[in-house]
Structures are given as structure tokens and as C-alpha cells.
Amino acid sequence: xxxxxxxxxxxxxxxxxxxxxxxxxxxxxxxxxxxxxxxxxxxxxxxxxxxxxxxxxxxxxxxxxxxxxxxxxxxxxxxxxxxxxxxxxxxxxxxxxxxxxxxx
Numbered sequence: 001x002x003x004x005x006x007x008x009x010x011x012x013x014x015x016x017x018x019x020x021x022x023x024x025x026x027x028x029x030x031x032x033x034x035x036x037x038x039x040x041x042x043x044x045x046x047x048x049x050x051x052x053x054x055x056x057x058x059x060x061x062x063x064x065x066x067x068x069x070x071x072x073x074x075x076x077x078x079x080x081x082x083x084x085x086x087x088x089x090x091x092x093x094x095x096x097x098x099x100x101x102x103x104x
Contacts, residue, residue, distance in 0.1 A: 071095050
């Protein structure tokens with residue numbers, strides 16, 4: 001597929017492309033088959049996709065829980081500089097940055 005002229009891929013798109021290629025390579029090593037395989041029915045392909053998405057939903061819920069816990073913890077760790085903030089997003093960003101050791 002040709003790249004559109006004058007448009008450079010974002011860093012996110014580049015990382016996603018590497019991830020896809022890496023997963024394809026690992027899948028071929030593990031299963032000795034490529035995604036071009038013809039041994040699955042359409043229903044089996046759909047089932048594989050649905051179960052992967054269900055797993056992803058579980059992962060995202062757990063990630064949300066962990067981030068919420070980190071933000072709550074950051075508010076408890078001494079938030080004297082966040083006390084006057086009205087913008088919840090800014091307060092959360094500052095708390096997460098503090099937990100990760102970054103200076104906001």
C-alpha cells in the first residue's frame with residue numbers, strides 16, 4: 001500500500017505497525033502458520049476475534065482500576081499544590097506525573 005504523499009505516519013502508527021509485524025512473526029513461530037491460512041471457517045475466525053476483544057475489555061477494565069487507584073493514592077500523598085485546581089483532568093495529570101516521578 002503506497003504512503004499518501006506529504007503525510008508522514010505518526011509515532012503511534014509506526015509503533016502499531018511494528019507491533020502488528022512482531023505479533024505476526026511470533027504467531028508464525030508459535031503456530032507454524034500465517035494469517036493467510038485457510039484451515040479455519042469464517043465462524044472460527046469470528047470466534048477468535050470475539051474472544052480476543054473480550055480479553056482486551058478485561059485488560060482495559062483492570063488498567064482503568066489501577067490508574068484510578070494511582071490517582072486516588074496521589075491525592076492522599078500530599079496534594080497541597082492540587083488543592084486549588086478546578087480542572088479534574090489537570091489535577092489527575094499532576095497526580096499521575098508525581099507518582100511517576102515527573103515534574104508537571
